[in-house]
Amino acid sequence: DIQMTQSPSSLSASVGDRVTITCRASQSISSYLNWYQQKPGKAPKVLIFAASSLQSGVPSRFSGSGSGTDFTLTISSLQPEDFAAYYCQQSYSIPWSFGQGTKVEIK
Amino acid sequence: EVQLVESGGGLVQPGGSLRLSCAASGFTFSSYWMSWVRQAPGKGLEWVANIKQDGSEKYYVDSVKGRFTISRDNAKNSLYLQMNSLRAEDTAVYYCARIRDAYNIYWYFDLWGRGTLVTVSS
Numbered sequence: 001d002i003q004m005t006q007s008p009s010s011l012s013a014s015v016g017d018r019v020t021i022t023c024r025a026s027q028s029i030s031s032y033l034n035w036y037q038q039k040p041g042k043a044p045k046v047l048i049f050a051a052s053s054l055q056s057g058v059p060s061r062f063s064g065s066g067s068g069t070d071f072t073l074t075i076s077s078l079q080p081e082d083f084a085a086y087y088c089q090q091s092y093s094i095p096w097s098f099g100q101g102t103k104v105e106i107k
Numbered sequence: 108e109v110q111l112v113e114s115g116g117g118l119v120q121p122g123g124s125l126r127l128s129c130a131a132s133g134f135t136f137s138s139y140w141m142s143w144v145r146q147a148p149g150k151g152l153e154w155v156a157n158i159k160q161d162g163s164e165k166y167y168v169d170s171v172k173g174r175f176t177i178s179r180d181n182a183k184n185s186l187y188l189q190m191n192s193l194r195a196e197d198t199a200v201y202y203c204a205r206i207r208d209a210y211n212i213y214w215y216f217d218l219w220g221r222g223t224l225v226t227v228s229s
Contacts, residue, residue, distance in 0.1 A: 001169075034215040036152075043202055043219035044152065050213035087152055091214040095168045096154040 002026050002090050006099035012107040019075040021102045023088035028068045032092035035064055035073045038101075039084045047086075048073065078104070109133035109218065111203045116223030123193050123227070129186040129203030129220055137161075137181040140206035142216065143188050145199035153199075156188065157206065171197075193227045200224050 003026040013019050023033065031051035036044040046055045048064035051071060061076040075082055083106055088099040115127040127143070143155040156177040157166045165177050176189040186203055200222040207217035 032213060036216070038152075043221055044216070045219070046215055046217055049207075049209055049215040049217075053209065053213075055217070089152070089154075089215070094157075094166045096157075098152040098154065101151045 001095055002029060002093060002097055004088055004090055004097050004099040006086075006088055006102050008102060009100065010103040010105060012105050013078050014107045015078055015080055017078045017107075019078050019082075019104060021073045021086055021088075021104075023066075023071040023073070023099050025069045025071075025090055025092075029090045029092035031067050032090055033064075033066065033071045034089045034091065035062075036087045036089065037082075037084050038087065044087065075104075111205065111218060111220035113201065113203050113220045113223040116201065116225045118226045118228065119193055120229050121194060121227055124189070124191045125193065125225060127188040127190065127201055127203075127223060127225070129188075131184045131186065131203075131205075134205075134218075136179075136184040140208070140214075141177075141179060141186045142204045142206055143177060143186075144202045144204050144216065144219075145197075146202070146222075147196075147199045150199075155201070158186070190225070193225075195227050198225060198227045 005024045033051045035048040038044040047058050047062050052064045063074045065072050086102045112130045119125050142157045158177045174192045178187045202222045203220040204216040205218035208214050
């Protein structure tokens, strides 16, 4: 099974900051990596699929990069509505797996 | 409106059973792989099961194999999760999710329901 490890588990940032979240897979997953945002009490929402493709309707301040085992989600300028939990997820092989999540909090 | 609506959650004793349903609307349900994803209280997301468009292929996480069964009724635009021999560790919000295949190879969850809470406790 493929293990997904995110870092950090949480971070504090201010509006306007550039934020980077990393995700590492326990083996190569090519570009089969997706990123989701989840706000409290709500369902997750996809931001990035195939490592770097922006889902329709998602603001361009979100971007993804990486391939193989190391991936990054970047928020170029943090907005108030971006304070949430973020999860990476691999769809390279069954069982699909998620990272443990990164909580982005207001500084 | 394109949406997924789960139902059927509730309180059940350990060893008991529960059947979750997910009603799809606003899109051609029979054209998509579908999935169940769960989230224990205060914890992260866990993939549970996938089912192919015609129900001919099903995949499960090891922890639910032999206890949970995913199924669908395309005539009713509905997805189901039959959960037997429930354990305390199955306590979670269960989300129904639509699977999208970008470029026919990259799979991801592009539509989620609001979830239904399953609590396993005596």
